[in-house]
Amino acid sequence: MEKVRIALLGLGNVGKGVWNILNTNREAIIKRAGYDIEIAKILVRDKNKARDVEVPQELVTTDAEEIFNDDSIKIIVEVMGGLQPAKDYILRAIKERKHVVTANKLLIATNGKEIFEAAEKNEVIVNFEASVAGGIPVIHGINESLTANKIEEVIGIINGTTNYILTKMTLEGMDFEDALKEAQEKGYAEADPTSDIESYDAAYKLAILTTLAFETNVDVDSIYREGITRITSKDIEYAKELGYVIKLLAIVKEVDGKLELRVHPTMIPSIHPLANVNDSFNAIFIKGNAVGDLMLYGRGAGELPTGSAVVGDIISVLRNDGDRASIVTSRYEDKEIAPMDNIDAKYYLRITVKDMPGVLGEIATIFGQEQVSIASFIQKARREDKGLVSIVIVTHDTLEGRINKSLEKINDLDIIKKVENVIRIEKLGLK
Amino acid sequence: MEKVRIALLGLGNVGKGVWNILNTNREAIIKRAGYDIEIAKILVRDKNKARDVEVPQELVTTDAEEIFNDDSIKIIVEVMGGLQPAKDYILRAIKERKHVVTANKLLIATNGKEIFEAAEKNEVIVNFEASVAGGIPVIHGINESLTANKIEEVIGIINGTTNYILTKMTLEGMDFEDALKEAQEKGYAEADPTSDIESYDAAYKLAILTTLAFETNVDVDSIYREGITRITSKDIEYAKELGYVIKLLAIVKEVDGKLELRVHPTMIPSIHPLANVNDSFNAIFIKGNAVGDLMLYGRGAGELPTGSAVVGDIISVLRNDGDRASIVTSRYEDKEIAPMDNIDAKYYLRITVKDMPGVLGEIATIFGQEQVSIASFIQKARREDKGLVSIVIVTHDTLEGRINKSLEKINDLDIIKKVENVIRIEKLGLK
Numbered sequence: 001m002e003k004v005r006i007a008l009l010g011l012g013n014v015g016k017g018v019w020n021i022l023n024t025n026r027e028a029i030i031k032r033a034g035y036d037i038e039i040a041k042i043l044v045r046d047k048n049k050a051r052d053v054e055v056p057q058e059l060v061t062t063d064a065e066e067i068f069n070d071d072s073i074k075i076i077v078e079v080m081g082g083l084q085p086a087k088d089y090i091l092r093a094i095k096e097r098k099h100v101v102t103a104n105k106l107l108i109a110t111n112g113k114e115i116f117e118a119a120e121k122n123e124v125i126v127n128f129e130a131s132v133a134g135g136i137p138v139i140h141g142i143n144e145s146l147t148a149n150k151i152e153e154v155i156g157i158i159n160g161t162t163n164y165i166l167t168k169m170t171l172e173g174m175d176f177e178d179a180l181k182e183a184q185e186k187g188y189a190e191a192d193p194t195s196d197i198e199s200y201d202a203a204y205k206l207a208i209l210t211t212l213a214f215e216t217n218v219d220v221d222s223i224y225r226e227g228i229t230r231i232t233s234k235d236i237e238y239a240k241e242l243g244y245v246i247k248l249l250a251i252v253k254e255v256d257g258k259l260e261l262r263v264h265p266t267m268i269p270s271i272h273p274l275a276n277v278n279d280s281f282n283a284i285f286i287k288g289n290a291v292g293d294l295m296l297y298g299r300g301a302g303e304l305p306t307g308s309a310v311v312g313d314i315i316s317v318l319r320n321d322g323d324r325a326s327i328v329t330s331r332y333e334d335k336e337i338a339p340m341d342n343i344d345a346k347y348y349l350r351i352t353v354k355d356m357p358g359v360l361g362e363i364a365t366i367f368g369q370e371q372v373s374i375a376s377f378i379q380k381a382r383r384e385d386k387g388l389v390s391i392v393i394v395t396h397d398t399l400e401g402r403i404n405k406s407l408e409k410i411n412d413l414d415i416i417k418k419v420e421n422v423i424r425i426e427k428l429g430l431k
Numbered sequence: 432m433e434k435v436r437i438a439l440l441g442l443g444n445v446g447k448g449v450w451n452i453l454n455t456n457r458e459a460i461i462k463r464a465g466y467d468i469e470i471a472k473i474l475v476r477d478k479n480k481a482r483d484v485e486v487p488q489e490l491v492t493t494d495a496e497e498i499f500n501d502d503s504i505k506i507i508v509e510v511m512g513g514l515q516p517a518k519d520y521i522l523r524a525i526k527e528r529k530h531v532v533t534a535n536k537l538l539i540a541t542n543g544k545e546i547f548e549a550a551e552k553n554e555v556i557v558n559f560e561a562s563v564a565g566g567i568p569v570i571h572g573i574n575e576s577l578t579a580n581k582i583e584e585v586i587g588i589i590n591g592t593t594n595y596i597l598t599k600m601t602l603e604g605m606d607f608e609d610a611l612k613e614a615q616e617k618g619y620a621e622a623d624p625t626s627d628i629e630s631y632d633a634a635y636k637l638a639i640l641t642t643l644a645f646e647t648n649v650d651v652d653s654i655y656r657e658g659i660t661r662i663t664s665k666d667i668e669y670a671k672e673l674g675y676v677i678k679l680l681a682i683v684k685e686v687d688g689k690l691e692l693r694v695h696p697t698m699i700p701s702i703h704p705l706a707n708v709n710d711s712f713n714a715i716f717i718k719g720n721a722v723g724d725l726m727l728y729g730r731g732a733g734e735l736p737t738g739s740a741v742v743g744d745i746i747s748v749l750r751n752d753g754d755r756a757s758i759v760t761s762r763y764e765d766k767e768i769a770p771m772d773n774i775d776a777k778y779y780l781r782i783t784v785k786d787m788p789g790v791l792g793e794i795a796t797i798f799g800q801e802q803v804s805i806a807s808f809i810q811k812a813r814r815e816d817k818g819l820v821s822i823v824i825v826t827h828d829t830l831e832g833r834i835n836k837s838l839e840k841i842n843d844l845d846i847i848k849k850v851e852n853v854i855r856i857e858k859l860g861l862k
Binding site: 276 | 456578702
């Protein structure tokens with residue numbers, strides 16, 4: 001069987017996963033790819049670093065040029081992550097007419113257009129299934145399987161760390177800090193968890209999904225982004241009472257020709273399939289105008305699940321004999337982003353007010369002026385030490401602009417101590 | 432843009448779906464396929480039949496030869512269903528070097544090998560995503576996305592009719608007959624529901640999934656098959672008490688190099704993602720040695736979801752310029768089927784016994800002799816009119832052969848009125 005030589009850029013977790021899968025499943029992979037895949041070179045920063053994977057020392061190099069200048073290497077597998085030097089390496093590989101498989105969400109989200117255009121020009125493939133949701137074939141799904149559809153919505157739980165934290169808060173009553181600490185101890189969260197808990201990670205992935213599903217170029221900065229740090233055990237508990245679960249959702253919806261593009265904690269009905277996606281699992285819910293509702297569920301991270309996507313992408317290049325365009329951004333039309341004020345949803349508001357008569361009336365009057373209709377209005381625990389009470393308000397469907405105007409006025413009221421939290425309750429019909 | 436002429440064989444529900452999708456999403460599909468797709472001919476049995484889809488009369492023909500002899504027609508879309516004449520038409524099309532897209536589960540399950548080998552020989556593509564689970568891209572998923580994996584298990588809810596019936600029984604307390612009647616009224620079940628409720632339909636789909644996931648040829652008759660007709664409201668209720676939900680599962684697992692291959696009602700933990708797949712939705716749970724646990728969820732039937740898969744397959748042929756082998760059965764190795772006696776599971780048994788002392792002891796003794804260990808033993812409702820009581824037994828993990836031997840002996844006991852039902856409780860760990 002003909003041999004194909006490939007090179008790994010990086011030998012971290014994902015690189016190890018790729019190495020292990022190619023060895024463990026070698027026979028089956030060769031049959032399916034139609035080629036014997038040989039890892040010819042592995043680029044690392046430090047040759048002497050201790051690694052819990054055994055690779056022959058002669059494959060390891062710190063010199064990228066060795067790889068780019070080797071014409072016998074046909075595919076570059078970029079699993080180093082980060083913007084640079086990954087970007088330069090990938091563009092260089094494309095120029096040398098090598099195919100590229102990458103797991104780099106940051107790079108594809110922010111520089112995808114440039115990379116895909118270079119690939120088109122040089123007639124090579126750039127595959128990137130592993131860049132979103134690890135082993136879940138969502139990119140393949142949108143790009144290859146759902147091509148008959150106009151996609152109307154993509155709603156994803158695409159950050160495992162925050163889903164783990166919210167699951168612990170929901171099922172075990174933990175508070176945010178404890179759940180975060182446990183996530184860090186288990187290796188689900190970084191020492192600096194900002195990228196996860198402030199939703200940067202999910203926003204990068206949403207940018208990629210949106211690019212594919214809506215055939216548009218997306219500026220990551222145009223994505224509305226809220227983290228989960230303001231979610232308290234109280235919110236979780238009240239959500240449960242109301243029949244909801246709180247999840248960090250990455251959402252893109254086409255409404256009246258514009259894209260709603262946002263990542264934020266969301267209340268969803270506890271019977272919805274996304275509500276039962278727990279721990280560090282990911283899931284992506286897709287609505288297409290032909291296929292209807294579709295959900296893909298699985299492991300969004302981890303060396304083997306992510307390696308599964310990377311190796312699948314390598315096989316895909318080989319099966320097509322490199323003879324297929326990956327993503328043709330040149331035919332994309334830029335879609336307009338809808339302003340957040342136009343979001344149409346129900347809203348959950350938790351407000352601390354002074355415990356005195358007339359409070360509800362004052363708040364209700366303001367909502368009435370802004371045409372926000374209230375679905376329920378519940379007085380919760382009394383904080384007797386300070387003469388304060390906590391109230392929870394759930395609105396009917398309304399525009400976010402109206403909520404914001406109402407809150408401006410409500411914040412000015414003497415009786416208001418603090419608007420503690422505002423959480424969108426997403427419309428999620430199963431059709 | 433270059434035009435590609437295709438022909439539909441059949442204009443039933445799926446045919447209508449294909450027609451409507453190709454028209455509604457025309458612009459997007461042309462861009463993605465790289466070709467303008469023209470439906471040049473539609474084969475029907477009766478030109479004058481009233482149809483709720485408007486197609487130009489000049490496209491419709493009753494003469495298949497018109498299609499096969501037209502060299503300008505590059506793709507045949509078989510959406511007529513049934514074994515014949517679908518099989519002859521597909522083989523004829525392949526011989527004429529036309530690519531084939533089919534939605535025909537019966538044909539692919541029983542004659543797939545012959546069809547794929549003909550396709551390989553004639554260098555054409557046969558795509559069949561729509562043959563299993565409608566719009567859910569499970570075939571694409573196994574064949575294209577999960578190629579890095581050794582697949583260890585595929586467990587599916589792949590019959591919408593029975594899932595609808597079991598959902599009604601579970602969530603609304605209906606009995607089987609009423610739920611079936613409602614399914615028939617809503618068009619989910621046929622007037623003769625045998626194929627669905629006796630699990631023939633699910634067995635065909637399981638045969639196809641097994642062929643792909645385990646790269647083996649499967650004889651449909653080698654699939655162990657039980658229907659849902661023996662499931663009563665009582666079983667549903669007791670399952671709930673025990674923390675389970677009853678689903679009709681199509682299961683294939685590789686255990687010690689042999690395939691367990693079976694379709695039967697199964698109790699699964701109510702917190703498992705498959706447990707919350709309700710109504711006529713389908714879902715397929717796949718365990719791969721790299722990707723871990725993966726689930727695909729969506730609409731398993733209906734003209735648009737199924738049409739979504741068919742049109743996706745057409746686009747896939749065009750994007751590859753027909754230049755790709757579909758399924759290469761010639762490299763498959765036949766895997767042995769494990770005998771049902773070797774199944775390792777927990778078992779739920781509902782038995783009607785005479786209401787007298789010593790009954791439990793006699794039954795427990797027999798189980799003990801066969802080394803079946805009992806996890807719980809519950810006396811349920813007393814049927815006072817006849818001096819009978821209903822008991823429910825749940826075993827620990829054991830071999831099915833031991834259960835069968837125990838039941839033979841138990842059936843001989845004087846105190847036994849009837850073993851009402853035996854339901855497997857499937858091991859479904861989330862890893």
